[in-house]
Amino acid sequence: MTEIIRNIRGMPDVLPEQTRYWRWLEQTAFSLLQSYGYEELRLPVLESTELFTRSIGSVTDIVEKEMYTFADRNGDSLSLRPEGTAGAVRCMIQSGLLHTPGAKVWYQGPMFRHERPQRGRLRQFNQIGVEAFGISEPTIDAELIIMSQRLWQQLGLAEQTVLKLNSLGNREERQQYRQLLQDWLQKHQQHLDEDSQRRLLSNPLRVLDSKNPALSDLLQEAPKLLQHLGPASRAHYDEVCELLTDNGIDFVQDDRLVRGLDYYSHTVFEWQTDALGAQGTLCAGGRYDDLVALHGAKPTPGIGFAMGEERLVELLQSQAHQAQQPLVYMVVQEPSLRQAAMQLLEHCRDRVPTAILLLDHLGGSLKAQMKRANRSQTSYAVIIGAEEYARGEVSVRLMQQQGPQLQLSAQELPDWLAGRNA
């Protein structure tokens, strides 16, 4: 027997039961983004490997061991994008869109990381990413956060999300702090676990968000980045906080919120939930004022965030969200009537274009067709019988309510449906 080919690990199919939540999420998000003046970018999934090594930081795990990298036919090193910002920045530079000050864009699509799959973590996962370029004012930081809060509200998720906020300062401040923290951690090295000792050298900031509860007390004592910011950075951060407060956004200042990607600076934030197990970050982002220059273009500040669609969908699924149900399920007494049924159904479609109108293509006994009509959860089963159709009539059976079966003329069926589709 021929072996059945399965999907690739960590790259699951999304089935109809779930896709309706995806559409709910995306339709809500896309129209919200539009209302704030963000425009869509469609970006490739494959990029030069160097784009990511340069952007994300070559010592991060993402670049070191999680990228899907391979040689193109001509030998060029290509990678499936592990995140969206690098490609968005590349596009903005290359297209010249960066020359329009204050460009605001979004994109949606799959990202790829070769990680061990677990709840909320996949090898192909989808993000909605949002980026704003050329704006250094803190109002844009606040706008992005306020906008995302509005999205949670529209999706009914506001109760399950909490906002964490921090500032990483500028490059110099961060480097100075990094040294300070490294020295401090070295003094307490004997209390650190194995992972933290390793990160102490490679990426000391990340020691701070260790999940090991045994380190919690110790890390509380560590020097705080926020207290080592210069006046300008501090003022920027304070202003973001004030704008959020003015707009009724609750947040938690979190000294231990550092980002996994090297390009972040100043404001960083994360929307988290405790309803999804270990992978609770729903949406994360921050400023990357040095990234554009890093790619050789005129220095231009930037800020953005990305939300994990699979994680949001998982939260949405705990809510009741009814699929649209059919208005009509049309059945025929015998196969020869199906052609007429089809035409009649098309006339109905002209009249109620947004309703779901179904024709039974499978046939069989009327009983079998009626069972399918029932299962479809249709409001009305329209029955085309030979004799009555010859008289120009059809039967309409009410499937979701009590009441006698109706006899209507085929001609008036579209209007009748329009009246019922309110």
Add this chain to the structure above:
RNA sequence: GUGGACGUAGCUCAGUGGUAGAGCACCGCGUUGUGGCCGCGGCGGUCGUGGGUUCAAUCCCCAUCGUCCACCCCA
């Protein structure tokens, strides 16, 4: 990459060293033109795969693949 749990019908799961069962789903009959409820019948599994032990393995052992959860990492 590390650790743990688990892989038996489409789905959720029972089960035994002597080649398998339930519920749900699906199909049919009970009305040769009518659903839902009920009754009856039916379809459906090389018990993940490959080795080993045994007279005999779905059950024991090993390996392998896969799934899930956690670590790591991060959306």
